[in-house]
Amino acid sequence: MAYETILYEVRERVAYITLNRPDQLNALSFQMRAELAQAFDACAADDEVRVVVLGGAGRSFCAGVDLRDGSFEESAIESVEVRVRGDFRAKLTEMRKPSIAAVQGFALGGGCELALCCDLRLAADDAQFALPEINLGSIPAGGATQRLPRLIGVTRALELLMTGDRLPALEAYRLGLLNKIVPGSELAEAASALAKRLAAQAPLAIRYLRDAVYGGLDGSLDEGIKLEAYLGGLLRTTDDRVEGLAAFREKRKPDFKGR
Numbered sequence: 010m011a012y013e014t015i016l017y018e019v020r021e022r023v024a025y026i027t028l029n030r031p032d033q034l035n036a037l038s039f040q041m042r043a044e045l046a047q048a049f050d051a052c053a054a055d056d057e058v059r060v061v062v063l064g065g066a067g068r069s070f071c072a073g074v075d076l077r078d079g080s081f082e083e084s085a086i087e088s089v090e091v092r093v094r095g096d097f098r099a100k101l102t103e104m105r106k107p108s109i110a111a112v113q114g115f116a117l118g119g120g121c122e123l124a125l126c127c128d129l130r131l132a133a134d135d136a137q138f139a140l141p142e143i144n145l146g147s148i149p150a151g152g153a154t155q156r157l158p159r160l161i162g163v164t165r166a167l168e169l170l171m172t173g174d175r176l177p178a179l180e181a182y183r184l185g186l187l188n189k190i191v192p193g194s195e196l197a198e199a200a201s202a203l204a205k206r207l208a209a210q211a212p213l214a215i216r217y218l219r220d221a222v223y224g225g226l227d228g229s230l231d232e233g234i235k236l237e238a239y240l241g242g243l244l245r246t247t248d249d250r251v252e253g254l255a256a257f258r259e260k261r262k263p264d265f266k267g268r
Contacts, residue, residue: 010051014041016066017048022059022208023201024052031067036075037119042097049100056267059208059215061101062200063127064111070136071120098126098151105216107207111200112136113193117175122151125160128219130186131200132178133193138186141173159226161185211249212267217241 016027026048028035052058065071110127116138124130140149158166161184181187191199217240225233244250248268256263
C-alpha cells in the first residue's frame with residue numbers, strides 16, 4: 010500500500026512505521042491518522058510482523074494534532090464518534106503485538122498520547138513530552154487521562170495534565186514514562202535492537218503475556234492471577250514451548266514459529 014504521510018517497512022519480523030511530515034514536525038493530520046490506522050491494520054494482519062517500531066522523521070517524533078487541517082473545528086459529536094468508534098490509536102493497542110515508540114525531539118499533545126499507546130518507549134536525550142491541551146481550554150482526548158496515571162501515578166499525572174508543562178527526557182525516565190534514554194544518534198539502532206530481541210521470542214507467549222498484564226490491570230489482584238494461570242496453562246500446549254525446552258536442554262537458541 011502506498012502512503013503519503015508515513016513510511017512503512019517490514020524487516021526481520023519488525024514493522025517500522027515512521028511519521029513522515031518532518032516540515033510540520035510530524036503533526037497529525039486527518040490523512041496521517043487514516044494512514045496510521047491502515048498501517049496498524051496491516052501489522053495486525055501480517056503474521057510475519059511480530060513487533061512494531063513507531064518513530065518520526067526529522068527532528069521531532071510528533072508535535073501533536075495539526076490544527077490547520079480542521080481538527081480543532083470538529084463538532085462535539087464528531088469528536089466523540091471518531092474516538093469511540095474508530096480511533097486509530099485503538100488499532101495499535103489492540104493488535105496484540107508489542108510496540109515500541111522511538112521518540113526524538115517533541116512528543117506533544119496527540120504525539121505524546123501516541124507514544125503512551127506503545128508498550129515500551131525509548132527516547133533520545135533531547136526528547137520533550139507535554140500534554141498542553143489545558144492551555145487551549147480542553148483536555149487530552151486520545152487516552153492520556155487514563156494511560157498517564159497508570160504509568161506514573163495519579164498525582165504527577167494530574168500535575169502534568171493541569172499545567173501542560175513540558176517534561177524533559179531525563180525527568181520522564183525518572184517518573185517511569187520511559188524505558189531508556191540514549192543519544193539521538195543511537196536511537197534508531199537502540200529501538201531496532203530491542204525490537205529484534207522481542208521478535209525472536211515466542212509470539213504466542215508475548216501475546217499472552219500482554220493479555221495477562223493489561224487484562225490484570227482492569228480487575229483485582231485475584232482476578233489477574235487467575236487470568237495469568239489460565240493463559241500460562243494454554244501455553245503449555247504449544248509447539249513453541251516444546252521448542253523452548255528443547256533449545257534449553259541442547260544449549261542453543263530457540264526457533265519459535267508462533268504455534
